[in-house]
Amino acid sequence: MFKFIKDKIKKVYSEFTSKITSIFSNNNPDEKFLEELKVLLISADTGVKTTAFIINKLKENIKSKNISDMNLVKSELETILIDLLQERSVINASPEILLLVGINGTGKTTFAAKIANKLKNDGKKVLLVAADTFRAAAVEQLENWAKKIGVQIFVPTNSSDPSAVIFDALIKFKKDNYDHIIIDTAGRLQTKVNLLKELEKIYRVISKALGENHQKTISSFITVDAMLGQNSFEQVKVFKEVTKLDGIVLTKFDGTGKGGIVFSIVSQLDLPIVYITFGEDLADIKTFDSKDFVKELLG
Ligand SMILES: Nc1nc2c(ncn2[C@@H]2O[C@H](COP(=O)(O)OP(=O)(O)O)[C@@H](O)[C@H]2O)c(=O)[nH]1
Ligand SMILES: [Mg+2]
Structure with missing residues (x-):
């Protein structure tokens, strides 16, 4: 490492x-x-x-x-x-279409910026989408990152419906030939039924905007705050019950002294960790490497 x-x-x-x-x-x-x-x-x-x-x-x-x-x-x-x-299957760490979900404050927006920056540095054309339409501050936060990184951002104009924003953003993604689109969503943990409805609608909209025979890779990652420990699992399980998740972004790894969380997250949520993040700067992100991690941990 x-x-x-x-x-x-x-x-x-x-x-x-x-x-x-x-x-x-x-x-x-x-x-x-x-x-x-x-x-x-x-x-x-x-x-x-x-x-x-x-x-x-x-x-x-x-x-x-x-x-x-x-x-x-x-x-x-x-x-x-x-x-x-x-044991959990290795998935694509850089899908063309990435949907970020997770509880408020777990680091979705910051991660969106970090991965956009990483992909941009790899020479990719990246579009960020501020689909957290519930708070103006959330949109502003991502706009500031986009400016800093130098990537395009799609912001809601006259709709407060995240699905509508995502639909329009995907049309732009296709039309302007972006390599990656990164969709930042709201982390409101409403009732399970509402969450389910909202996520279902988002997936419907993605299929509709892309057209039937599209070849794009789509993944959804959930951000999990390493500092919350076992407490965050129940909340993450709710997301898992209502939607397809492809991997975990383990955030705030700099703030925990409890590395064992990695094993319990992977086995209890039955999902692979794709990235870890360890700070508030753009560079504080790394693809997770199981072998590296275990070897370091065992000394
Ligand atoms: N120390 C640390 N702070 C982080 C990390 N990722 C995000 N944060 C901070 O956590 C807070 C919430 O992050 P944000 O991206 O807004 O979460 P969101 O509500 O899920 O979009 C912000 O103050 C971030 O700067 C990380 O890896 N380490
Ligand atoms: Mg956010």
Whole structure:
């Protein structure tokens, strides 16, 4: 991992990595070891269910493979953790049409700006869409980013209906041959029924604007605030119940010391993490690499 990223998310590693190193160097592969590992995983926000899965699997493998060397136990744990993250299918991290959903304050708008900037730097033609029509400030926030980055933005003119805005934006996207369109939405957690209706309408509008036989890749990512820990899961589950999600953007990774959240998010929400973000600057974004992450975490 690049050094500047490691510096920004050092809280994630600092405690965990030193504790795990000490657990491995002070133990044999027995019940006491498994108990200490379990306590560490739980304290790092890995969640009860996911921790139990990891511990049971490790215990099974130690037994069936008759492992006594703690270095081999560590490799075994590494494999289990990487597999757990990679089980979910790898998706396109840069779809042509990207819909961002998630609860208010989790970082949708900031992420929209970061990914637009990243794609622009890759030489792509990017259109941002301010479909959070409920607050003028939300539109302004994205406009400021667009100006700063130097990409086009589509803002609502005479409609407060997000679907109508998205429809018009998609027509522009097609007509002006953009490579990517990034749609920032509102994060209002209304009733489940309203959320469902709104998202269904958005998907209908996307199909309508693109036409039947379009070849565009469409994904929706949900932003999850790493600092909220287990608390955000129930809310995310509501989105998952009402709409198709393709991946997670784990935000504010700079603000948490609990890296275990990565494992519980992926397994409990049954979705891959596509990006992590770790600060308020445009450059504070990285595609998530499971192997890198686990290797760093285990030290
Ligand atoms: N520390 C930190 N703050 C972030 C990150 N991403 C977003 N934020 C901040 O979180 C707040 C909410 O972000 P915003 O993009 O407006 O969330 P939205 O309501 O989902 O659109 C803002 O103050 C952002 O600057 C991140 O990765 N790290
Ligand atoms: Mg927003």
